[in-house]
Amino acid sequence: MRDFILRCINIHKYWARKPDNIVAAYIERYSKEGDTVLDPFSGSGVTAIEALRLGRKAIAVDLDPVGNFIALMTALPVDIDSLQEAFDALKDDVKDEILKYFKTICPECGKSATIHSLIYANNKPTKIVYECNNPVCEHKGLKDLTNADRKTISTIEETDVPYWYPDNELIWNSRVNVSRGEKVSDLFSKRNLIALSILYNGINKIEDELNRNMIKFAFSAALPQASKLLVYTPGQGPGWKVRGFWIPANRYEMNVWRFFENKFKKLVSGKKESNKLLSSKYSKDAFKIFNHSATELNSIPELKENSVDYVFTDPPYGDSVP
Ligand SMILES: C[S@@+](CC[C@H](N)C(=O)[O-])C[C@H]1O[C@@H](n2cnc3c(N)ncnc32)[C@H](O)[C@@H]1O
Numbered sequence: 001m002r003d004f005i006l007r008c009i010n011i012h013k014y015w016a017r018k019p020d021n022i023v024a025a026y027i028e029r030y031s032k033e034g035d036t037v038l039d040p041f042s043g044s045g046v047t048a049i050e051a052l053r054l055g056r057k058a059i060a061v062d063l064d065p066v067g068n069f070i071a072l073m074t075a076l077p078v079d080i081d082s083l084q085e086a087f088d089a090l091k092d093d094v095k096d097e098i099l100k101y102f103k104t105i106c107p108e109c110g111k112s113a114t115i116h117s118l119i120y121a122n123n124k125p126t127k128i129v130y131e132c133n134n135p136v137c138e139h140k141g142l143k144d145l146t147n148a149d150r151k152t153i154s155t156i157e158e159t160d161v162p163y164w165y166p167d168n169e170l171i172w173n174s175r176v177n178v179s180r181g182e183k184v185s186d187l188f189s190k191r192n193l194i195a196l197s198i199l200y201n202g203i204n205k206i207e208d209e210l211n212r213n214m215i216k217f218a219f220s221a222a223l224p225q226a227s228k229l230l231v232y233t234p235g236q237g238p239g240w241k242v243r244g245f246w247i248p249a250n251r252y253e254m255n256v257w258r259f260f261e262n263k264f265k266k267l268v269s270g271k272k273e274s275n276k277l278l279s280s281k282y283s284k285d286a287f288k289i290f291n292h293s294a295t296e297l298n299s300i301p302e303l304k305e306n307s308v309d310y311v312f313t314d315p316p317y318g319d320s321v322p
Contacts, residue, residue, distance in 0.1 A: 011263075011270045012070045012221040014044035015243070018314050024050040026312055031056055035309035040294035045071020047312045048289070052281050056310075059302065060289045066220070068291050073217040075287055077279035078210055078271050086211035087264055094202035098195045098257045101156060104149055106132035108139040118145075118253040119232050125153060125253070156191050163201035165193055176244030187227045187245060195256035196226055214267065222263040225254050 009020055023046050031037055033055035039047035042060035044067050051058040052075060060071050099114060106113040111134035119127040125145055132139040166184045185193055203219055206212035224230070229245065230238040230252040238252040288302055294315075297303050 009044070009046060009049060009074060009270075011074070011267055012044065012217065013224065013240075014067060014070055016314070016316075017044050018046050020046050020050055023047050023312060024054060027051050027054055027056065027310065030312075031310040036307060038303070038308040038311045039313050040297055040311070041313050041315045042071060042289075043067045043314070045074060045289075047314075048287060049074055049278070052287055053277055055281060057286045058288070059308065060287075061292050061294055061297065061300070063291070063293055065291050068289050069213075069217070069220075072289055073214060074270075074274060075278055075282055076210065076214075077275050077282055078214055080268060080272060080275070082208070083211050083214055083271070084268065086206050086208060087215060090202050090206065090215065091261075093205070094198050095257055097198050099255075101191050101195055102255045102257070103152070104128055104130050104143075105146070106130065106134065106137060106139055107141075107143045108132060109134050109137035111137065113139075114255070116255050116258060117238065120249070120251045120253065121232075123249045125149075153191075156194065159190070159194060161190075161193050161197045163197040165197045165200070170245065177242070177246040178244070182245070187229065187247070189228060189253050192226045192253065192256050196223075199256060199260060214271070215264070218263045218267040219260065221267070222260045225259040225263075226256050228253070230254065 009017070027037055027047070027050055031051075034057075036057040036059060037047065037051035038059045038061070039045075040061045042048055042062045043064070045060050048058035048060040048071055060068065062068055062071075102115040104113050104115050105111070109132060111132065113130040113132045113134075116129040116131060118125045119129070119142075128143050128145060128149065130141065130143060168184055170178045170182050170184060172178055172180045172182075188196065200219065203212060203215050206215060224240045225238070227240070228247045228251055229240045229242075231241045231248045232238070232250045232252050238254060242248075290300055290302075292300060
């Protein structure tokens, strides 16, 4: 049972997420089925999801729209076949356009290969992890950057990002390695900004709102793997290992399509589980979510006198998360 909900809750990172089994134990001990449970600093919604799973009604309040989005996408039931169809159509629309930016030459057969990742040493791309596209070769491996690869990088650096991408400044905070004037786009290589803008533009064309939002959820969850925050340590896989926005000089640059597709598979497996656990319990009446400050709960009409049976919460601490 525990694994089910964890798989779904863990689709998307959220700083300071609380362990679901401990939150569940409190809810079971201090409330009963049919009660209403409130979390006024709900973050990614662990309290609300667990309350719902345990047959309570849940009210989640948080200032952070991303936290609220994660909570809602985790709870909402979705038709898996329809979601898969929307993804397949997106794949037809954007995959080839994205993979154009991840091409290299196979050193074994001299034919086209796909870049899985680039490895940077001292802020310079030095090695490429590739897979050959030639069906009679299919060689996979690690190669040194060639002059042709360097030329491709220079061309990409001069290419405009084709669609919208966020270019706003991050909130300055040295405790999480954000320097003054640093922008969201500074966290991504030009190649990956281009690829992400193509992908995000494709997602926005999905007509069905629920499918579009679910796939946006997978996109948002995959963003760390698209960023410059992935430390390269020989013998270890890529990972966002330091809290905050530290850009290591030795790092990976990953193929956007590959990890996005992988994240989508994880989303499908998480949603299969959450559909089983939550769909009979979820309704707009049973799960209410507010993008609101906990300092003004009395202005939420649903939180009138005696409307809540149990509060479980986990307030913010210090300014460690801007
Ligand atoms: C420690 S985190 C909660 C994490 C949550 N327990 C989870 O498992 O995901 C604290 C949360 O408080 C939210 N927050 C900070 N100030 C707030 C305010 N005035 N009103 C509502 N939420 C606030 C933050 O956005 C953050 O999501």
